[in-house]
Amino acid sequence: MDMVMNLGEASSVVIFTKSSCCISQSIETLIRSFGANPIVYELDTHPNGMQMEKALIELGCQPSVPAIFIGNQFVGGANEIMSLNVRGKLKQLLKG
Numbered sequence: 001m002d003m004v005m006n007l008g009e010a011s012s013v014v015i016f017t018k019s020s021c022c023i024s025q026s027i028e029t030l031i032r033s034f035g036a037n038p039i040v041y042e043l044d045t046h047p048n049g050m051q052m053e054k055a056l057i058e059l060g061c062q063p064s065v066p067a068i069f070i071g072n073q074f075v076g077g078a079n080e081i082m083s084l085n086v087r088g089k090l091k092q093l094l095k096g
């Protein structure tokens with residue numbers, strides 16, 4: 001879990017995803033639409049992807065992707081990001 005937390009804290013916006021996950025791609029597009037430039041880790045192509053996925057599940061990500069860190073904090077998955085966006089809080093979180 002430490003590896004995932006360290007990677008999540010390495011940039012202002014980090015997304016853990018899989019190349020085949022359309023929800024992850026939509027979340028990445030949404031985040032980029034606010035001017036953020038996230039670091040994206042695709043678990044199915046990353047050498048440590050399986051370990052990272054296990055760590056995300058330990059953090060409570062069900063399903064494991066997408067998993068989003070903003071401002072060095074674990075925010076959650078697609079539901080949390082969409083909820084923040086609907087409430088008008090995602091943009092200010094990304095700008096913060």
